[in-house]
Amino acid sequence: KNEVEQSPQNLTAQEGEFITINCSYSVGISALHWLQQHPGGGIVSLFMLSSGKKKHGRLIATINIQEKHSSLHITASHPRDSAVYICAVTPEETSGSRLTFGEGTQLTVNP
């Protein structure tokens, strides 16, 4: 079993829909990251959080430390949101900010 599990693996939505991607982890963590990866490989950090909730534009990330669970929400989704969304954690017992990644969620938003 992976230390970081994401669901769903694939998600197709219509433009304007509210989207939720879930992440569960099984280890103690210092921080949890949500990242976006577009075709061609480039990864962009969306959020880093260790408690509560963060919002940036149409993106909202929440974390429940007790339940070891995080969600990424996209409001009013748009075709340009189509990408792979990856959850990653910094385990407590690790050097630096080494990340352990989930397998990603492929999001496709149709016009």
Added chain:
Amino acid sequence: DTGVSQDPRHKITKRGQNVTFRCDPISEHNRLYWYRQTLGQGPEFLTYFQNEAQLEKSRLLSDRFSAERPKGSFSTLEIQRTEQGDSAMYLCASSSGQGRKEKLFFGSGTQLSVL
């Protein structure tokens, strides 16, 4: 562009050849990470430098892999005697923090294909 730069973007090689990739982090960043990503999977940690010191290596990093960061700036990742299983995207990331809660900045990766 002052982001993380990786070179080359793509590399095709024959099995048994040696390859070397380069990563130029954001200039003031003291930490540098190498990850490997295969199709449909999340990245996996390979190794990590703080300045010029290599502080951690994954079990994934066999004896055929070596990484350096000689002056605490750019880093190189060399794979000797490449195998088809080495085909993957090799990602570099850098950060400027001292603790464990820090944002990482990723390069666009080097896509390696071993024929």
